[in-house]
Amino acid sequence: MKKAFLLLADGTLFEGTACGYEGQSTGEVVFNTGMAGYQEVLTDPSYYGQIVTMTYPLVGNYGINFEDYESHKSWVSGFIMREICEYPSNWRCRHTLDHYLKSQKVVGLAGIDTRRLTRILRNSGVMNGIIYTEGHEPDAAAIAAMKAYVVRDAVKTVTSAQESICKADGETKYHIALLDFGVKYNIERELQSRGCEVTVLPGDTAPEAILSGGYDGIMLTNGPGDPAENVQIVENLKVLLESNIPMFGICLGHQLMALAIGAKTHKMRFGHRGVNHPVKDLDTDRTYITSQNHGYAVVGESVDPSIARVRYVNLNDGSVEGIEHIGRPVFTVQFHPEVCPGPMDTSFLFDRFLSNIDQAKGDAAKCL
Known part of the structure; x- marks a missing residue:
């Protein structure tokens, strides 16, 4: 040998x-x-x-x-x-x-x-x-x-080259635009199992193309590399934020959204990579066992409390594990709710995303 x-x-x-x-x-x-x-x-x-x-x-x-x-x-x-x-x-x-x-x-x-x-x-x-x-x-x-x-050029290397569609399992209830920064299949599966038709888009897709697509919500996926490298994507997210369309960010998607609201990110000493990371929900005081894979994190002190708030924190090192936008149907998490280490502690976050979409649809109907 x-x-x-x-x-x-x-x-x-x-x-x-x-x-x-x-x-x-x-x-x-x-x-x-x-x-x-x-x-x-x-x-x-x-x-x-x-x-x-x-x-x-x-x-x-x-x-x-x-x-x-x-x-x-x-x-x-x-x-x-x-x-x-x-x-x-x-x-x-x-x-x-x-x-x-x-x-x-x-x-x-x-x-x-x-x-x-x-x-x-x-x-x-x-x-x-x-x-x-x-x-x-x-x-x-x-x-x-x-x-x-x-x-370097991590998202550019791993993202989809062109648009593709993943059909819903059964009846289509929602149309979701998924910005692919390095998506894992299981994110798509979780959405499909909940009646979502998922349109997978290259990570640098222009916001105008997304907003004209008639989507009910936007998923921001995981991905590799330094989030701050993706300057144009961050600018695109700023435009999408102004549309008030429901959004859910996971891992790199979480970091990119944080940058879009003016927060900062930093490189961690050795990152979080495993399936046993304890994360606390500051709203409910409940702890979840999560799967994680990231080497960068959002700087908690840089999150403007008038724009968003930190909702989830890591119990091992106190790092930011999720933020919620104030006044908009947008939230993000650093961990992976599509994985089952707990065994299914945080998969409810996909339901929360769809609940935000239902509420947004209801609010739009009242305005007609």
């Missing part, structure tokens, strides 16, 4: 065994604490440009199936685990993890001390790295490029 390596920007070198695709890849090294869900991680566009370390020691034990993809391909720059399971056992299994990594040209690394790597990232913060297999060693230029690496 061939060797594989991870070289971090600070010079730390990890040596293990190769799995997946043979080659070399650069990215931002992050860690995910989930005990399951590696297939969803691999296919989540929010991981674009990142080398993902799974902290759970055994990965691949239930293989890869055809139902749990979150997009049409893998977006990670590399995949690291303590031990890869070569003989998965699950009735839905169709491929091994190793087979999938090879098919997606994802360089994998197994057999390293992932606890040590995670401690480095927690203490020093996420850092760049280069993952490579034996025979594909980086030269001085590649190492210099790794140290200078920045995830």
